[in-house]
Amino acid sequence: MKNYCFGIDVGGTTVKLGLFSTAGELLDKWEITTRTENFGENILSDICEAMEAKLAEKEISLDDIEGVGIGLPGPITNDGTVLQCVNLGWGTFNVEEKLSEMFRGIKVKAGNDANVAALGEAWQGGGKDYDDIVMITLGTGVGGGVIINGKILTGYNGGAGEIGHMHVDDNETDSCNCGRKGCLEQFTSATGVVRLAKRLMNNTDKETKMREFGENITAKDVFDLAKEGDAGANEVVETMGTYLGTAMSHIAVVVNPQAFIIGGGVSKAGQFLIDAIKDKYRETCFAACGDAAVHLATLGNDAGMYGAAAMICK
């Protein structure tokens, strides 16, 4: 194994780049803008330029680089083919081959960003003591990643770990972004928690301090109020926790992980959130699969870079 590798997390707005030691230390990180114009034709060349500049700055030879891992916001097959990255403007091509050609033949591994973040947490974050984890990212949407024996489970067409779109409610009337109704994401993402809060405020006359925030209430406000003992906010958190805990019990009987790692903006609510979901998970889950640890993610926005590096040097 050589001494260094790059771990790159490509988002729709910025590309996060990390220079890692292959032992797992993040040595330097920086960002560049994601130029999505003209079907994102500059994205890979911008990344190559940024890496070349970093090698020059640090006086590191390319011979000392083990490879480049890259996380992308869309489904990727096992052979490195991007099926469609709508946020980047990309169509279908083999991103591993393309980036390798552009960066002097270096080894490249590509993965879906949510899966790659899960691998990052499994390598150096909240899941580093475990081989088999499921990560659940509660952000604007809900993402997921399944890590088995320390490797990403991709699934047949890159859809493994798409647990934000698990169907959890037959009676939901609002549509999810995916077009279906009743997806986990509609109840447990930051947006979903706000939706539950507004629904409670609009459809009941319960007294709750959430009303002081009105239409601008955020998921953080809901959790802050719940921690202070506000009954309405606690009802929202309990509903959210019931959906998520039950979904975790579904996941557990399929892949039986050692640990669930909970990340994303909503996870800043901390142990209070973990407590809200853990009990429901244990309560609904088949006993043999119900004892997985439930931890917070620890790498924050760096998880994608860590996971990208892990695809190369873990």
Added chain:
Amino acid sequence: MKNYCFGIDVGGTTVKLGLFSTAGELLDKWEITTRTENFGENILSDICEAMEAKLAEKEISLDDIEGVGIGLPGPITNDGTVLQCVNLGWGTFNVEEKLSEMFRGIKVKAGNDANVAALGEAWQGGGKDYDDIVMITLGTGVGGGVIINGKILTGYNGGAGEIGHMHVDDNETDSCNCGRKGCLEQFTSATGVVRLAKRLMNNTDKETKMREFGENITAKDVFDLAKEGDAGANEVVETMGTYLGTAMSHIAVVVNPQAFIIGGGVSKAGQFLIDAIKDKYRETCFAACGDAAVHLATLGNDAGMYGAAAMICK
């Protein structure tokens, strides 16, 4: 690879033994009684004796045997440790080491019977065109097995694929054998279908020919009547199909298989059953994971032997 291997499926009543070519052909099969008395202390020696006798009968040398695969009715860890096989009277021990010692140092691989049957179907049965399948066995209970890249997904403590105990109904008042309420098995096993049929007969005054069977109605009766157009029986099948199809959509967003293989006694209802579950699966599933093929299992009671052999020679 040597020319032959044994595939053995140990049940609570009989042990099914198969002699296979390592190319995947079942050359001979036979059964012996499972002697569970005295904590099942004779089971492994009975199996060794049966294999020795078969080698003598066929004039095959042990040097020509690649190994022995064995499926067992309980959770097995990746290293071959049986955690508890209550139906056999066994406690916790490493069955691979034990059987190898008893059978002249031969290579032994052990697995959970439901997982092993899934591997059998993936190797030579309904899933033989696919690398990633989930098998669902609808028998007295509901078992499952997840095959990824042609290998059994065991899970942290052998619980992967325990989908019969996925929690699918919050309002169920009857208890499952596992102690929880609302497990998939309670609605989709042979017993579960009968339970749904009796519930319809007892709680409604719907006209249905199911009433002619009364308390002795079987899952086969329900499916036969449904095929004839009986409205009550079709309502039962639809309810069953809704639970199973929705559970399949849960499974699909976790592991994204290429195909689901449906086996067990209830699957004798054939394509009629597949149609009843497939639509609901496609309807509730996230589009990217909703296009898995849904096929009937083809190996019947031999699936366990095939899968046991596959652990050795696939």
